[in-house]
Amino acid sequence: MASTVKYVRVPPNSVSLEEARRRVFEFFKTACRSIPTIMEIYNIDDVVTPTQLRAIVASEIRKNAHITNPKVIDMLLFKGTEELSNIVEHAKQRHHILGQYVLGRPEITPDTGTKDQGSEYLKNFFRSNYF
């Protein structure tokens, strides 16, 4: 494979935001290139397509798009790399992958008719703790 997850050691801190950006893109490319392996290891070919997985990875990265401190970005990248290497070396199982990344996303698994949740208050309650 072109770029396997080869570093779990900590590279020196990024000097600038630009270098951190470059590292983020590197990480994203590594993740995308390991998607076929992941699909084969966990047999998720019938649940998601590689395109959807790519979109999922991108949305996870985008969740932290507002961060500007290069050190924080490095830390997040480290956690991301650790997670990716755990997944690739089969330290997780199929239900972990599906539960954490696939289910619950409206584009991929549309809600199959949510049961009647009652009042607006209850709906907010089910969604999160803080409202």
Next chain:
Amino acid sequence: MASFTASSVSLSSAFCSFKQSQASNLRKASVSFSGKSFPSHRLPLPRFRVSCAAKPETVNKVVEIVKKQLALPDDREVCGDSKFQVLGADSLDTVEIVMGLEEEFGICVEEESAQSITTVQEAADLIEELLEKK
């Protein structure tokens, strides 16, 4: 365009290319330029770098992938010169589009080349270049 593909016949005749149409184009070109390029020999032909030589079907495929990635409506005009920024893609979207193209065409885009892609046409040209290098 024909000379461009003919120069790559001698080098890529041994490979079976992905798109059958591309293979048939190459075969047609070799017939017309039989005096210049023999598929069995490797003649050092001058390589013609024509910059706007990306095939229309490559550009169309790129456009399709871009539209799907950025969730653009079908009537939105996307041509060779549209920049990704103008279409509403941020840098992560650009990388994702490049990844999608990598998967679609089975190529491997290098770091530096990936940074310089800003328009659809550039992406199509890069794909052509990588496909003929294979």
